[in-house]
Amino acid sequence: MDLRFRDAEPTAEERAAVDALLGEPETGWEGGARTEDDLRFAAAPAEERRDQLLPALHAVNDRVGWISEGALDYICRRLGVPPAEAYSVATFYSLLSVEPRPPRVLHVCTDLACQARGADKVRRDVEAQLGPAGTSWQPSPCLGVCERAPAALALQAGEHPTATVYGDADFSDPSSFDWISPEEDTPDVPGVFGDDPVRAAVPQAGDPRLVLLRRVGVVDPASLDDYRATGGYAALRRAFELGPGGVIREVLEAGLVGRGGAAFPTGRKWEATARQFDRPHYLVCNADESEPGTFKDRVVMEGDPYALVEAMTVAGYATGCARGYLYIRGEYPRATRRLEHAIATARARGLLGEDILGQGFAFDIEIRRGAGAYICGEETAIFNSIEGYRGEPRSKPPFPVEKGLFGKPTVVNNVETLVNVLPILEQGAAAYAAVGTGGSTGTKLFCVSGTVQRPGLYELPFGATLGDLLALAGGATGALRAVLLGGAAGAFVRGDELDIPLTFEGTRAAGATLGSGVILVLDDTVELPPFLLRIAEFFRDESCGQCVPCRVGTVRQEEALHRLTKRRSAGDLVLLREVGQAMRDASICGLGQTAWNAVESAIDRLGVFAEEAS
């Protein structure tokens, strides 16, 4: 490829950050110091490394805080990527900046669960201290810390980048911003999560009836020995006894369906991937959990990281994959660190690598960090993101099981889906399927947040009702007004519909969805129109922009809701419905197709905007 560069020079720091990831450049053609040898022949970068683009952008962004022209140019030389394309990728992600900004940036969650618990005040306090959003702070979509709402995340660039998560964030005291002075690096500022935030996230921790959460908050997440002492790696041994086909049969018979939101039968996905002749096969674990109100995968990864490593190994064995990618959203620094540690430990102990447990099975896991894009949780957008392209969804067909990551057969599973495979193998399919209902087997993780007494991650067998779950969480803090099921892409139900069974079929019959397990409780202190506006704003912000119905439709939806909050109008309701229908019917992916769901249900079910419309 004959590329043209603009010859902007990287700083020594930027160069060091990129070299730390990619190694020293071999020739002047790749951006190294030019020697006489370089003038004798022209060399392109040795191998296709486009998939290192996002990690390289991360490396510079982590070190300096933003990506300059010189840094981008250097990355492009190293990887053989056209600068225009690298720029297009860098500008796709909200955590990356191509404009100068301070090394420390505070991301203030203004999304649904936090909005229900005072995010507006946090935002005002931050604005009063730090000035308008844009440089040292920015409003953020859901950070996945909903059980400790309102939340914030401070990312500090540097040689050793740090991340600080604030739960129950309170910035009313000006001294909470002392870290702004660049000399002081105080990662342990007050208000930061204590030592055991995971246990605090699981009110049921230690309950012997827990299946998926049985180790969370109880077992040291860093210790592989503790993991094995509590039943870890029994499932993988069982898998080796059963053989790949046997594992798939168990998963099929267990009736496991995907927990990421689409509820597709996992066994069928595995079977379809396993029988593809094209090689290699890839496994992608989707940990880009970004649905507002969802934090289940974060808690599982932080509290029981080895379970995910084992489950991915089982999935790789069953579907014939030698490599698994674990795509973790960029806003989850603690989960990323825990998994990095767990993967390294498992590798050192022969539980990942060339010959796992002496069975001759080779499998390894590579972590890829997202960079702030909800859309990358879409199963084909995640491929583009890993491959170093903009995280835009691909059109289906072809489906991932035929042509997925790098154009090869790929199985994509959510974190919760994968960890369900462990109890299936440990207990056997029949015992697993005996829990739950006919259409929804096993247990389910529910992310309870909003105005509720005990927010947190709960695990219940399928079949429990919404009322059962809310009772467990201590009920709403005020008079229960509505519950948002399934997140921003989900649907509202009224406070008097607590007998809805929390199963895939039960919520569907009630005209709602289980989605990713979001149970966002709203009492009478929460104003609904601004809440709907935040949903619309979320979809407008997160639309990738590829297809017209979603790119423009989400903007028009937000505009109409703005108008409706000021003045009720039947015309705007019709407009919302018509645009919503077109987004649902004609958008490329699930983002646009579901962008109108919650608003529609609020209008139809809760009667928002109904009273004065004429």
Place this chain on the structure above:
Amino acid sequence: MTVPLRPPRRLVEITVDGEAVRVPEGDTILDACAAAGKDIPTLCYGDTLTPKNACRVCVVEVEGARTLAPACSRKAEPGMVVGTETERARHSRKVVLELLASSVDMSTTPRAAEWIDEYGADPDRFGPDAATVAQPAKVDNELYVRDYSKCILCYKCVDACGDQWQNSFAIAVSGRGFDATISTEFDAPLTDSACVYCGNCVEVCPTGALSFKTEFDMRAAGTWNEDEQTQTTTICSYCGVGCNLTLHVQENRIVKVTSPHDNPVTHGNLCIKGRFGFQHVQNVGASADG
């Protein structure tokens, strides 16, 4: 001119609006619709490019599918039952046209006005404050102009500049969502970019967002008049490849150059000389005078 024949393909039969249509395997629904004489609107579809199916104006209803399907890219499968004029399909097309026409200047998009009329679309329904992509045109070189207030983000220029044709990679989509635009790295002027001025992006642009500087200036002066233009296809005389040039002539001056898309060698692509090197034809008198 000889056109290379493709190897024979098996025929698949699908139903379009109740009518059986047989098309070669691998053809799209759009091909089948064309075979059945249906006129489906398209914007981001390009006859020389891989369908991106981004605009969604060609959506049709496929029986049994949860969502509508883009006709331009969905392959015809045996037994498929397609409705091109169903209420759902027409509704989505209407709304897509409304969304586009309310946010983008479609005044130079061929057929846009006709489709807006046909589908009863009302772009003004979103009110006077509806967000648009209006912005000043980028005039940073003497050959062509980028007026992104007319851009529907169809990706065709990016694909033509990139690995589908030119392999220059001067432009890509930057930003996200409604704020996404076509851009060089750091929004640098084209003269600082990898652009080689082949103009193949202008060739495929469906809205006139990319146009010859001559056309842009004449439109600004109010002298652009397509009814008075003649089109003459000739052979480029610069080198031995023999690309076809279609010269658009108004008042005896070349105002723009295109190239036939059905040319089996170049598929509508040219280089800077064929595309923009026409000034010497009409500067003869001027230089003799000077």
